[in-house]
Amino acid sequence: MKVELRYRITGRVMTMALVGVIMVCVSCLVFLYNPLQMILRKFLTLSPGSMFFSLWETPPYDVVMKIYIFNVTNAEEFLRGEEKLNFTQSGPYAYKEVLTNNNATFHDDGTVTYSPYRDFHPDEANSVANPLTERIIVPNIPVIGIQSFLTDSSFVTNIGFSTLAASMGAPSFVNLTVNEYLWGYEDKLVSLANQFIPSWIDFGKFGILERLMDRDNHNEVTISVKPGQSSSQYAQQLTQEELMSEYHIIKWNGLHGLKEWGFDEKNESAKSTKKCQLVEGAFDGTIFPTPLRKYRNVTIYRHAFCRPVPLMFVNENVNSQGIKVYNYKMGEDLFSSPDINPFNECFCSNGKCPEKGLQNIAPCYYGLPIVLSQPHFLNGDPAVINSFNGIDPIEEKHGSIAKIQPDVGIPMDGSMLRIQVNLGVSQTRFNSKTRPFNGLTLPLLWIELGCTKLPSFVDWLLTLVFDVLPVCQDVLSYFLGIVGLAIISGAALLTLFFSKAVPRSLSISPDYSAIPLISIPAQYLREKELRICK
Structure with missing residues (x-):
């Protein structure tokens, strides 16, 4: 008889694993593309009506x-x-x-x-x-x-x-x-x-x-x-x-x-x-x-x-x-x-x-x-x-x-x-x-x-951009990566150790031989040597 087991994965575990994967992906994207630098580059573009244009037109x-x-x-x-x-x-x-x-x-x-x-x-x-x-x-x-x-x-x-x-x-x-x-x-x-x-x-x-x-x-x-x-x-x-x-x-x-x-x-x-x-x-x-x-x-x-x-x-x-x-x-x-x-x-x-x-x-x-x-x-x-x-x-x-x-x-x-x-x-x-x-x-x-x-507001802005936000971005990147991996690991452990194993199927192999029942007289049982013939 062969027994195959399948783990029962609940919707909550699936959601949990998906959240972990998303968090790890976001962490990698933050690390690779540096969104703070991309935002800063957009801010520093000299274009009509932009904040940087106003600062350039009349320097503060x-x-x-x-x-x-x-x-x-x-x-x-x-x-x-x-x-x-x-x-x-x-x-x-x-x-x-x-x-x-x-x-x-x-x-x-x-x-x-x-x-x-x-x-x-x-x-x-x-x-x-x-x-x-x-x-x-x-x-x-x-x-x-x-x-x-x-x-x-x-x-x-x-x-x-x-x-x-x-x-x-x-x-x-x-x-x-x-x-x-x-x-x-x-x-x-x-x-x-x-x-x-x-x-x-x-x-x-x-x-x-x-x-x-x-x-x-x-x-x-x-x-x-x-x-x-x-x-x-x-x-x-x-x-x-x-x-x-x-x-x-x-x-x-x-x-x-x-x-x-x-x-x-x-x-x-x-x-x-x-x-x-x-x-x-x-x-x-x-x-x-x-x-x-x-x-x-x-x-x-x-x-x-x-x-x-x-x-x-x-x-x-x-x-x-x-x-x-x-x-x-x-x-x-x-x-x-x-x-x-x-x-x-x-x-x-x-x-x-x-x-x-x-x-x-x-x-x-x-x-x-x-x-x-x-x-x-x-x-x-x-x-x-x-x-x-x-x-x-x-x-x-x-x-x-x-x-x-x-x-x-x-x-x-x-x-x-x-x-x-x-x-x-x-x-x-x-x-x-x-x-x-x-x-x-x-x-x-x-x-x-x-x-x-x-001016104090420009000084504050520079401190925010170059001292505070980069640290926050790094902390966020590591936090998302570590927590995301922890959630994925937790989902895997829940699946392995806490889900019930359910038999998938029960089958008997067709490759077998019938064993005949043979009536054996009692006097033969007393003999030392016993032969069973097929």
Whole structure:
């Protein structure tokens, strides 16, 4: 007889096992696909009406711009040739920079065009004095700058301007309030030039910071929001990573590059274009691609600086709120000659490359010899540093650092971009007011751009996204996996040990032989040997 048993599985046990399987599957999906990261990527998409678009259009944090001015303390002694110029640093004079990205237009090729506008408001809390009343003595930039600009012009032009400046009583140094120096004051030479040559000097007042910041406004910028939907004719100059990065610049004022440094979009052969001539592939410094790859260097472009600025990856750490950040800094060879830094091959003006640590940006500023450097000529030529008293470059005080949150792609508090504006004076002729400055790179001021602390709600959101929710997601994944396996195991044990076994069938094999009944006489039973015959 063969007995086959079947376990009776109730509907509850089946439901229990199914729930366990679902929980294990969900745990595996959470582990494999990281839904939190998918939600974050969706949140960080720049699209019309999205929350991220609102934050980008009007950033919820301010940038504090601190200005440090080089104040001359020995003007008379210098002009007599008795001493080299002595500077004392005056400042900071702080302003809050409020950015708005206006007129955003999204295009079918995965790009968006907008007009950034920066407004500045005095920040008394971070200023050492009132810029409206604080006075300084500084070189007369218009007379020295224009005379230096005319160095290679004819004898008649040089002597004519020198005579004009003398007739107007233009001094070598001017005594101004900080506000006048930064945002504009009446200058006779500037007013005259604006009156007779408005195509060249298109401003009636001269303020050094006003001229710099004016270049930062009134621009039209196109960036990529969906890389891959449009192609670039400069793919040979850019890396694949740069081409496929969100938010990289495509065009600035309708151009892929900087005409000031020889970029010519009409050039039929894009192969002849140099990477240093391009703004395409750089970032505007307000948002970066996410997730930002560790060890990747990034390039930022701000129109006032007249050139792209590469930032080198330094390390990874956490800020005071415990949020992960990547640290970047300017390279020591940022303003080096092309033989040291090949990226700078575009930035030699009229075939002349400035000394180490200097960058001539005259093509962006009316041809006037404006020169950039790091503050106090950090990483510059010692000969330039030793030309003056009061110049003391220190990496901790004058170096730049950018702190970027790699998963959100925004600069964090503690970021400090520092740049110095100078006036490079050539060998001027026929002007006694400018002759003492010949061959000098005069430090005018340096700027520190720093991000303020993020608003409390943004700080709370970042803490939630990067500290709380990832832990909750991991706990949920493990919990679902462990509990799901436990439920499946419990269902199996219930089936094996607590369900009744029921016979499925009872059968008798047909392969058998009948055993005949034989009557045996009693006398045979007494014999020792018994034979049973079939």
